[in-house]
Amino acid sequence: MAAANRLACYSDPADHYSHRVRLALAEKGVAVEVIDVQAGQCPARLAELNPYAGVPTLVDRDLVLYEPGVILEYLEERYPHPPLLPVYPVARAHTRLLVHRIQRDWCSLVDRILDRRTREEARTQARKELRESLSGVSPVFAEKPYFMSDEMSVVDCCLLPILWRLPVLGVELPRASRPLLGYMERNFAREAFQASVSSIERTMR
Template sequence: MVQNPRLRNALTLYTTADDIQCHRARLVLAAKGVSYERVLVDHARPPQDLLDLNPYGSTPTLIDRDLTLFDTAVVCEYIDERYPHPPLMPIDPQSRARLRVAAVRIEKDWLPEVDKIRAGGRPADAARKRLREQLLSTVPLFKASRFFLNPEMSLADCLVAPVIWRLPWLGVDLGREGKSIVDYGERLFHSQGFARSMTDEEKAMRPVHEQA
């Protein structure tokens, strides 16, 4: 793969401004307290230097010296292993596998509904209803542990939290039934790491008083 000379000695993340998967990667970096160069790109028109590095032009794309990584799960697991403190995955294989499967379910079940809502039009209303139902079906999981399926923050939370943050912006109201999910989100949203992970576009998805 072609390497951009200006990035050979820098940890760099190519990211779009308001994509959940990109937010996921930025939240992992923020949780680790890692300094990096953030390059905001237009997903519809990826710059040539990104295409030189990643033939798909997809985001997030992570550059660590001569290493280029894409696919969000690959990027996030690499960051967790490259910067081991604090660890964002449990030690035992079963717990790790359970969190990985949960992330796959979210990618296949929740994120397509988010995309339909963002696309607008008639399908958006049905997508809002389906997303709300899917989220409410997970309420027992949010009640069972301080974090998602784990007593400590994990890579799964770095995917779940950006979804929860966007719910008001997407027009999805969980109501009283979803209080445990809302409370979970508030615990994460008020952390310094979550604030560092956001772009200006993402901060604007909620009123300022909700971010205080």
Template sequence: MTLFSDPADLHSHRVRLVLAEKHVTTDIVDVDPLNLPEDVMDLNPYGTAPTLVDRDLVLFDSRIILEYLDERYPHPPLLPVDPVSRATFRMYMYRVEQDWYSKVNVILGGGKPATKARKELKESLIASAPIVEAKPFFMSDEFSVVDASIAPLLWRLPYLGIELENKASNIFNAYAARLFKREAFAQSLTEAEREMRL
């Protein structure tokens, strides 16, 4: 199995985190998203990272990759077993991407839109603090693919210039500490991501 991974990208990071959680041996090839190798361009019609190659199978959407990994390597399970809960967790992942990841992309683009996106992301995180506080992990007692999606975002908050205040800060700091102390999280970090927290 080979993962073509952007060493600074949220989507690639969450795939690396799930691979580490599941102890899957993978060749991880760091790629520059602006100068992708021909191998990736031949495999992925969209020319994006992450791109996962498992024998004859090629996957290039991070959510699909996460679900594939959870089904292919069922232990530990990172999605619930019953269909209703699975669908609910899939909706959480979709919301994380739409409400939070999309803002990160705008922030990284800079300029006036970045200021607005930074404010919106901060407000959205603060609004979700009571949900985060309710359980040890996101809406769950166990680490899930939703947490694997949120952890890379929380890691990048200082880099993005976002500082939460008051109670929301305490809630997210405690949640982030639980995520960051996981051995798999440490294994998932690239050098570029470690530098984001220096």
């Protein structure tokens, strides 16, 4: 039961927003009870905790958080080591802006592809845009081990779950995207990332 542990996370094992939270928890080595909630389902306890009955939802004793960005900010403040945000305000602002751009530029396309209500021609266009956009930014990944950073950050926690899903999204990166492919290979092999992957997500590649 969620109440048995101090920290619990209601998570859709196939959802990239839930995955980013699980990845942040794994990176910080936080002991948490992950409660799988399949899409379309809503346990009674989750409905009591979250007025939107959605995931991810984090429960820390009497505190309930239910928006991915808010959850990631809380985890950074509650468990500051290892940090997923830079120390200095300007660098922090830049990191937050990158997260915003990932949400606007890439997550929106991913969500369009995965939405069953999306018409096939719109889905095909979204795949094309996502492939071209990721390919275009690939050279950036040759400069640093993480996305525009020497250290793992919240930006990577948002990006890696998307990249993990490229096969099920129907997006194949060209060979010219070698820096990005290398970034993916290195980070998918990391212990924390592997710990964050659900059994359903393991079938995606």
